[in-house]
Amino acid sequence: MSVGTHAIDIRTSPHIKGQLTTDTIMLHVVYALLPVTAFAVFVFGLSALLMILVTTGTCVLTEHVLCKLAKKQTTVRDYSAVITGLLLALCLPPAFPLWMAVVGGVVSITLGKALFGGLGMNPFNPALVGRAFLQAAFPVAITTWAPAFWPKVWSIERFTSIMLPTVSLPFMRPESVAAFIQGVSLDGLSGATPLAKMKFEHQATPLIDLFVGMTAGSAGEASAFLIILGGIYLCARKMMNWRVPVSILVTAAAVSGAFYLSDRQAYPTPMFMLFSGGLMLGAVFMASDMVGSPMSPIGIWIYGALIGAVTVLIRLKGGLPEGTMYAILLGNACTPLIDSLTQPRIFGARKKAVKP
Amino acid sequence: MSESSSNRDIQVLLNGIWKENPVFVQVLGMCPTLAVTNSVRNAIAMGVSTVFVLVMSSMLVAMVRKIVPKQVRIATYILIISTFVTIVDYVIKAVSIPVYKALGPFIALIVVNCIILGRAEAFASKNTVYRSVLDAIGMGIGFCIALVCLGGVRELLGNGSFLGVPLFGPYYEPWVIFLLPSGGFFTLGAWLLAFSLIKERKARRAAQEQEQSV
Amino acid sequence: MSESSVQAGALPKAPSGVSMIVVMTSVATVCGLLIVTAFQATKGAIEHNVATITQESVLEILPGAARQIPFGVDAAGAVVREPAADADVSRIYAGYDESGALLGIAIEGRGQGWNELKILYAYSPDRQCIFGFKVLECRETPGVGDKITTQEDFLANFKELDATLDPATQSPVHPIVTVKHGTKKDKWEIDAISGATISSKAIGRILQESTTRLLPAITGHLDEIRKAGAA
Helix, strand or coil: CCCCCCCCCCCCCCCCCCCCCHHHHHHHHHHHHHHHHHHHHHHHHHHHHHHHHHHHHHHHHHHHHHHHHHHCCCCCHHHHHHHHHHHHHHHCCCCCCCCHHHHHHHHHHHHHHHHHHCCCCCCCCCCHHHHHHHHHHHCCCHHHHCCCCCCCCCCCHHHHCCCCHHCCCEEECCCHHHHHHCCCCCCCCCCHHHHHHHHCCCCCCCCCHHHCCCCCCCCCCCCCCHHHHHHHHHCCCCCCHHHHHHHHHHHHHHHHHHHHHHHHCCCCCHHHHHCCCCHHHHHHHHHHCCCCCCCCHHHHHHHHHHHHHHHHHHHCCCCCCCHHHHHHHHHHHHHHHHHHHHCCCCCCCCCCCCCC | HHHHHHHHHHHHHHHHHCCCCCCCCCCCCCCHHHCCCCCCHHHHHHHHHHHHHHEEEEHHHHHHCCCHHHHHHHHHHHHHHHHHHHHHHHHHHCCCCHHHHHHHHHHHHHHHHCCCCCCCCHCCCCCCCHHHHHHHHHHHHHHHHHHHHHHHHHHHHHHHHEEEECCCCCCCCCCCHHHHHHHHHHHHHHHHHHHHHHHHHHHHHHHHHHHHHC | HHHHHHHHHHCCCCCCHHHHHHHHHHHHHHHHHHHHHHHHHHHHHHHHHHHHHHHHHHHCCCCCCCCEEEEEEECCCCEEECCCCCCCCCCEEEEEEECEEEEEEEEEEEEECCCCCEEEEEECCCCCCEEEEEEEECCCCCCCCCCHHHHHHHHHHHCCEEECCCCCCCCCCCCCCCCCCCCCCCCCCCECCCCHHHHHHHHHHHHHHHHHHHHHHHHHCHHHHHHHHCC
């Protein structure tokens, strides 16, 4: 922000500003997301790449058009729309039809952000708003998962051909992934996610597969390792509050650990809970959204605990295999309340106001 | 004199359709507006039922407006309105059970539709029977239009059809969200936006014309 | 003018209680008359509609049936013929062909999916199996859970679903159960709809509960039910 050409600039405090601007932070978040994104493309192939390009493009374009409509200076350059687009793509199934991805991008930016007044005013994470809309609109397509590393780990075919559902015609029912799997004769590869396998078949997936990212699932939730790496990078640069992911993961581990200890047969281990599904991606990149999370450290701990506990409860007791999205949206919704309850005491003020 | 009075009558009729549209301008009667507009057929059934209750109760309220003491007027209005709602309930059940099932509890809830009590209190209790009926018809048509607008969009996107006739062929992928309550809110929001955009533009144009003429 | 304003400044004259009562009573009387008239006018049509819908459903799932007689099974397992409309019984409908022979029994079942479900299924005492199925009331998510009402693969489960009773204990040998999509092996298993597991499982639960409770009572009174058709 340039101060302007005035000789004297009169403003209220703070007068000394840090070096960090919104644009820089957002750019670094993009950097942190790049390895995850690249790995998603590597695991799921050309379809994932196309989807990432499409959602990011849609988000940026929507933001630009909405700014023009509102006769404001375009806010495309602050990279926040890019992040929304990337995150949206990363939490969708890799073979998701592109036309639906476009719908998701438009909804993310319009309903998730612009409607509330743009960046900084949005109570919810825009990418998750888009995903929630898609989940309600196209419940089948969004739970149709493509297998990872098809047809083989080192295979060029993944990058030269597109999974059929990806290119289904706008407004038309997508081609089924099951048919596609049969078509390329991928015996032994299934599109069922580790969480769905756990919930409906009581079949656990080896932890190392989850950690490295050898499993089916949303494009970006494959590798816990790269997500953690991105998170550490952002924390090290002080662009993200480390308390958010830590509090979420610790609570999720504690709650699922309690379930596991109560019945080792029925419930999965805490480690499985942490590394499967979208919890890691959500905890590191979505819940930590500065706009939607509380301000004070104690507030963040409450916020993280809420998200972690609700995620585990939805996964183990709810009707859906995955609950990270709703848990984070719920946490976002509670943020103003948490903030008002955890107002830090003004320095020098008494603990309780003296009655007049 | 007679001409201007008939002009005013037409104004009363048109008010409810555009200028004071009960849904898009007054934002009244949200419960049936959001709940039963997931298809055009349901929207029409609800619209017609409401028009019937609205017209009949406005007429009766206007008829008894001079003899009802102020203290018991609301009780009387509710009595009259619920009578006609009960009648509508029987009639729909007699006409078609599937439609009755689709509308569910919302027929009974017409009683507390604030459009009806609102018109009884604000208009019918102060105007002649003739005027009250005109006003009720206007408001009723406005309400119907709004319901069909919502039902049309929701059925089109949520089911790919209009009045049950599929429009996009068998391969259409329905947007399930538009059949769910949340889709009702989205659609209503979009229509309110469109409506106020048109109104604003019209007002601006009128203001410009006035400026030019001055 | 000044006189009236002085009056208004003082307490406005309240209407007497009698006039209020008279007005309310007469309005209520008129309203009551209107309602009774409407009720009488539509009564026949409504009863006709309800009966038609139930009958249609019963005849639809009991192909070949020429007529049906409603029965009720109460909590103690006693079977009553043509129970009163408000009786607290589980309703079953016996379907007979032209000659009066029992074709099958349509049984009403209720239970909880995402929302309340009401179903009707056809039971054959001779073959000891369920051979027809229809969802009467369903408020499951449109496009997802409501597939239980339409999806052909799912409805094919009920063409011959085993419900054999153990002659000794009078309880089902194999309780009906919903299994994951694509893993149906035995005749008493229901193949769930992929993507609508909760609603599919709810159907399985309703059938299991209903068959366990009602089939012994029906078997116990089978002669009675058969005879009713001949008369």
